[in-house]
Amino acid sequence: MAGKRNPWGKPPGGSGGGNDDGGSGGDGGDDAPAGGNDAPPPRGPRNPWLPGGGSAGGGSDRGRRSANIEDIFKNRGPEGPRRRGGGGPGGPNFRIPQRPGGGSWFPLxxxxxxxxxxxxxxxxxxxxxxxxxxxxxxxxxxxxxxxxxxxxxxxxxxxxxxxxVSEIRRETIGDGAENLILTGDQNLVDLSYLVRWNIKDLVLYEFQLADPQETLRESAESAMRAAIAETDLDTVLSGAGREQVETRVRERMQTLLDSYGAGIAVQGVEIARTEAPQQVIEAFNDVLAARQDAERNLNEARRYEQQLLASAQGSAAEFNEIYSQYRLAPEVTRRRLYYETMERVLRDTDKTIVEADGVTPYLPLPEVRRRSQEAQGPSLTVSGQQGGQ
Incomplete structure (x- = not known):
């Protein structure tokens, strides 16, 4: 163990007066008295964590004691014992780098x-x-x-x-939720619609109203309910009726927003969906089907009426024409009417009637014609047999 440092001091029974490095008494440590070999025996093992070496042979204030946290971390930098007592980056004496002239970079x-x-x-x-x-x-x-x-x-x-301010913005009302509105004929319709608008006056839009978009929605709902209340259900469901409703809603919205000073220009209103409430949708569909059937039957009746009217008007015109000819030649016209009527009545019969003096009242011409065809040869076939009396 000679020449090696013992962190706990000299063992009991060791040579007195030596220092921590095992030297002679003349080179004793800070805690050893000047006499060297006459130093008193150590009072206990040396504590290496005490300041100044912490030798056991010191005075009463350097006696043997346990290390506390202040002793361990006293004068220790962030990088370990080699920073003890010195400055450096992160240490207690850290300073901001200075400019070449000696001034600080902080103001710059x-x-x-x-x-x-x-x-x-x-x-x-x-x-x-x-x-x-x-x-x-x-x-x-x-x-x-x-x-x-x-x-x-x-x-x-x-x-x-x-x-x-030029962007066309869109506000959808009633999309995804039931929006029931009462029509002029006391029917309920579930309606959704789209409002297209933009900013007309930015100062009014930002400073006149607390919530311009909410005001826009409320004015749209008010105008739509007022317009639907003036229209019956069939007009609302039809395409032409929707255009009229959309125009009235846009005009009423613009008037209402201008009175509020909202700074909003309504570009258009488009009705997206019109249908009956979900609770009565089946009955409503039946009513619509019955109305469509009634409308179809009414159209057919009107068409038949037009045909009869046209036929009657044609017959009346023909009668007037015949009457004008009758007034010019009554006897001739009377005979012509008689012959035309008899021809129309007897054209489909197989009898021939001749009204004249010296002529047989009845001539069996169909029978004579048939016999004549049979006499001509068997190659001729008769498609049918006619007879009379």
């Missing part, structure tokens, strides 16, 4: 941060379809920024709110 860093903040919040690039409103300290209106590059005071002195 603060000035750069302030400059970037001022530029970023003072320059605004407004796009062609946009406008922006400027307010003082986030409250009082200052001015409106048009498209282009604009300058303002930095935030929070002046705040800028940018909106796209």
């Amino acid at each position: 860093a603060i000035a750069a941060i302030i400059g970037v903040w001022v530029l970023a919040t003072s320059i605004h690039f407004i796009q062609p379809r946009e406008q922006a409103t400027v307010t003082w300290l986030g409250g009082k209106y200052s001015r409106t920024l048009n498209p282009g590059t604009e300058w303002t005071f930095p935030w929070p002195i002046q705040s800028v709110s940018v909106e796209n």
